[in-house]
Amino acid sequence: MLAHRNERQPRRLPTRAARISGTDDIGRLGALLLLPEDRDVLTDIRGLLADGMSLEEVLTGLLAPTARHIGRLWEEDSCDFVQVTTAMARLRRLVHDLETLCLDPQPVDPASRRVLLMPAPTETHTFGLTLVAHFLSEAGWEVSTSVDPDPADALERLRAEWFDVVGLSLSCDVCLDRLVAVIPVLRRASRNRDLRVMVGGPAFQDRPDRIRLVGADAAVDDARDAPGIVQSLLDLRIRAC
DSSP states (O other), rough: HHHTTTTOOOOOOOOOHHHTTTTHHHHHHHHHSSSSOOOOOOOHHHHHHHTTOOOHHIIIIIIHHHHHHHHHHHHHHHHHHHHHHHHHHHHHOOOOOOOOSOOOOOOOOOOOOOEEEEETTTTTOOOOHHHHHHHHEEEEEEEEEEEOOOOOHHHHHHHSOSSSSSEEEOGGGGGGGHHHHHHHHHHHHOOOOOOOEEEEGGTTTTOOOHHHHHHSSSSSSSSSGGGHHHHHHHHHHHHHH
């Protein structure tokens, strides 16, 4: 899986990359999302789409860096927990609004593979899961997401429903031990005895050794890579049989 991760296809560069990823745009969007009252940020983003930006470029070139920017502000005590929680909820809603605006609804294929996405126990940064869910859904996966930092909800779903893959997100080292402890519990609870586990988030950035440490099967550095990696996990299972 590490070899697969290093063979990533060249990224499509945004037509207006300097504008989309500029600190002014990211800082402005972050400031609007942190305000006590809702602001209409969708209109500005519709302007970017009208100028030729793809949805993927907006998600990964503007919204994802904005989420990281807000996270840094929290770490620097420049905003409080309530502000961050509200801003992240607005970001998730923005992704949903953009999907509704740009994508035609797709009927769920009963034969599609199923993935459950969840944060590591006590993890509060979940916007990355929203992006992963978007790209997996676009690739034809049936995606369920639990944003509850308590794994009880995810465990109940794994016992009640069939999932091919579970994906967990971890932002920092503080919760690493909890992730190590919960992955075997998830595997035992799963109706799928051959459940595959994927991890991602800043805690795994440039740390491939942690994949084995936590007991996962693969890690995702970029949300756009998620569909190829989860499919490779299932292909490996088929070849093993």
